[in-house]
Amino acid sequence: MCRPRSGRSAVTGTDTAGAPDPERGTLDKAAGENFPVAPFFLPRAWRTDLMAVYGFARLVDDIGDGDLAPGGADARLLGVPAEDAEDRLRLLDAFEADLERVFSGEPRHPLLRRLGPTVRRCSLTPEPFLGLIAANRQDQLVKRYETYDDLLAYCELSANPVGRLVLGVTGTSSPERIRLSDAICTALQIVEHLQDVAEDLGRDRIYLPAQDMKRFHVQEADLATKTAGASVRALVAYEAQRARGLLNEGAPLVGSVHGRLKLLLAGFVAGGRAAIHAIAAAEYDVLPGPPKPGKLQLLREAGVTLRGKG
Secondary structure, eight states: OOOOOSSOOOOOOBOTTSSBOHHHHHHGGGGGSSSOSSOTTSOHHHHHHHHHHHHHHHHHHHHHHTOOOTTSHHHHHTTOOGGGTTOHHHHHHHHHHHHHHHHHSOOSSHHHHHHHHHHHHHTOOSHHHHHHHHHHHHHHHOOOOSSHHHHHHHHHHHTHHHHHHHHHHTTOOOHHHHHHHHHHHHHHHHHHHHHTHHHHHHTTOOOSOHHHHHHTTOOGGGGGSSSOOHHHHHHHHHHHHHHHHHHHHHTHHHHTSOHHHHHHHHHHHHHHHHHHHHHHHTTTOOTTSOOOOOHHHHHHHHHHHHTTOO
16 A cells, blocks of 8 residues: 555565566565555455556665666666666666556566556556656655655655555545545555664665654764664654554545455555554664564454454
């Protein structure tokens, strides 16, 4: 439902010759996400389409984060010369050009060829895909966010398009559902940022609003320590509460649908709530690494969400 998590190690697929398979390696990362990508209980057609959307979103994030498989296979598939294979903006430009071919021709990359039937079957438009590319371009140019509103504007590009694509794939999009979905996706993106403070800092990125850091007397150096001090913990708790509020705001989306889609959307909300619970259980010390919820907590939150509580 939200943007795939960055920096996650993947099971690297191989082709029949033993060489890295960029398509399989990217899709295999679904198992490590915070949220269910295409669970078994969904209709096969939905699972196929959701995995196609996931493949696009995961690959564009891997380009933006410099996490492509070694060897330059993705760059070659996109027609990027070997000397530019490490140039993320050049790769994003080539990826956007290949996206255009999804709508008007034959794309080069196998993950975009996989996306083509989904786009046609579900009548998807280019805008959500372009938003995800724009978010990754922004990541190359913007490393800090001054205000919470600035961060929300980033989430509008980096996270909300994925929820809109889920609604498009399942044929359930409406203005009100999009509004609720946006709240959920923004919340999930903020939760991811909280889990990954240390990892993001290693990439010279900070997604904690500078105004909030000043309010809680947090300096950038405080984020580079092995464990969080009281000021950092207070800041993380504050941002986690904001994310919880957004999840609660968007949660009525679950009750607006029925059947297996209701289970899927409940899983998204429950994943966010369980992650916030894990952060709280770690006493808001996210610097040693991302606090991860257990399966029992996920199931508990899913039950609460399906009952319309929480």
